[in-house]
Amino acid sequence: MDPYEIEFIGENRIVSIIPNFSYDKIYLICGEFGPFRAGLPMNVPLWLAVMLKQKQKCRIVAPDWMEVDNLENIKEEEKRSRFFTKMPNEHYMVEAKLILGAASEDIPNASEIKTIIKDIWDIRMSKLRTSMDALMKSGGSYGRLDHLTMMEINSVKPLLPAAMDELLRIQMMSKKTTPATLNSSTFSQSGTSQNT
Amino acid sequence: MDEEQLDLSGEEEEITADVVLKTIQTSWQNERLSPEILPHRNDMVECMLGQIQHMERNINKLPKTDLRTSIHKMELSRIKYIICNYLKTRLEKIEQNCIIIINDEKQRIESGTNYLTPLEYRYAQEHLLNIEHHLKQTILNQVPGNMQVFEINKMSTVPNLQSHVFLKANETVHGIVLEDHFGDQDEEIDLEEGSQHILQYKFIADLVKNGKVQLI
Structure with missing residues (x-):
């Protein structure tokens, strides 16, 4: 899938906004939202938050996890751990990109947060590359990837699955040929050339 | 509203x-x-x-x-x-795979477990007819008589069910057998709820269809 499609899926996440207008509840297909009360926080899907923000109809409230100390901790934890740590949000990158892109003035320490999130992403991507390398070298055809977010997984497509497909094909070809050569050498002594 | x-x-x-x-x-x-x-x-x-x-x-x-x-x-x-x-x-x-899809679908229709909607099925059949017609017109009719047969089975492409896919388990499923192709080193794994894996599609094809896992 294209990264913009992952972003599209991430846009369904619920975030909190503070509207600057009042309005009744709105009944969308994906659920009902509102009522909108000027100055009072409320929840809406991310796509709607960004849209209202672009129309200058709201401020976006920074999600709980989007906070410098918290992110520093996550970053340290990510550095310390051999494995991938659980991210505060399945679409952290999408959410950060969209919120910081559309409403960086609403988020305290926006530029600092941007840098830390980018660092976390880089640490995780380098870990991902290392584990992919290990997986390929061990000739594995199965891997477990807990806590990787969709965007991260998508970034190694099609490379990883394609490489694994290719490896499997090679293994199947070499296994197909090895027994045959073994057979011919053992059977040549006894004079039969039966292939099983 | x-x-x-x-x-x-x-x-x-x-x-x-x-x-x-x-x-x-x-x-x-x-x-x-x-x-x-x-x-x-x-x-x-x-x-x-x-x-x-x-x-x-x-x-x-x-x-x-x-x-x-x-x-x-x-x-x-x-x-x-x-x-x-x-x-x-x-x-x-x-x-892409209309020949094999039509063949499989014929059997599925008999057992009432069709994958295609009637319109999609018609589309598949028409697509195949168009290919056949096109190939006959452009090539087959111009070559010597003994080569003119439209060999449908040789045209058939199949999806690679052994390709590796990423998935997330919606619920815990025990005992997925990762078959080794030569049967000597079968491995068995459990998919815990919420866990994510990469493995060959064919092992979990049924779980995708019944919603126990989700491809990611």
């Missing part, structure tokens, strides 16, 4: 619009990521199309400057994108 409960014709239970939307989105994601064509969810698509029409009629009644108009329109465009992309992905697969 507060039409929340939808009635699915032919089914007893009522199902809310957002559940229908979620189901369509999941099916879309699975369809995009699986190598083979999956059972259709035409019931959900039809239901959503009805809902969209209903919504569009209501939007037309709103004044153009109403904020709600643009919000609803935005949501409808998002949903339409998913539905279009879902149906297009299926058609692409049908075009």
Whole structure:
């Protein structure tokens, strides 16, 4: 899938906004939202938050996890751990990109947060590359990837699955040929050339 | 506009619009990521199309400057994108593997477990006829008589079910056997709820179809 499609899926996440207008509840297909009360926080899907923000109809409230100390901790934890740590949000990158892109003035320490999130992403991507390398070298055809977010997984497509497909094909070809050569050498002594 | 409960014709239970939307989105994601064509969810698509029409009629009644108009329109465009992309992905697969899909589908229709909608099935058959016609016209009719046969089986391409896919388990499933191709080193794994894996599609094809895992 294209990264913009992952972003599209991430846009369904619920975030909190503070509207600057009042309005009744709105009944969308994906659920009902509102009522909108000027100055009072409320929840809406991310796509709607960004849209209202672009129309200058709201401020976006920074999600709980989007906070410098918290992110520093996550970053340290990510550095310390051999494995991938659980991210505060399945679409952290999408959410950060969209919120910081559309409403960086609403988020305290926006530029600092941007840098830390980018660092976390880089640490995780380098870990991902290392584990992919290990997986390929061990000739594995199965891997477990807990806590990787969709965007991260998508970034190694099609490379990883394609490489694994290719490896499997090679293994199947070499296994197909090895027994045959073994057979011919053992059977040549006894004079039969039966292939099983 | 507060039409929340939808009635699915032919089914007893009522199902809310957002559940229908979620189901369509999941099916879309699975369809995009699986190598083979999956059972259709035409019931959900039809239901959503009805809902969209209903919504569009209501939007037309709103004044153009109403904020709600643009919000609803935005949501409808998002949903339409998913539905279009879902149906297009299926058609692409049908075009790509139409021979094997038609053959498999013939058996599935007999057992009443068809994957294609009647329209998709017709599309597949017409597509195959068009290919045959085209090849006959451009090549086969020009070559010597003994080469003129349209060898359908040699034309057939199949999806690679051994390709590796990423998945997330929606519920815990025990004892997925990762077969070794020569049967000597079968491995068995459990998929715990919420865990994510990469493995060959064929081992979990059934779990995708019954919704126990989700491709990612």
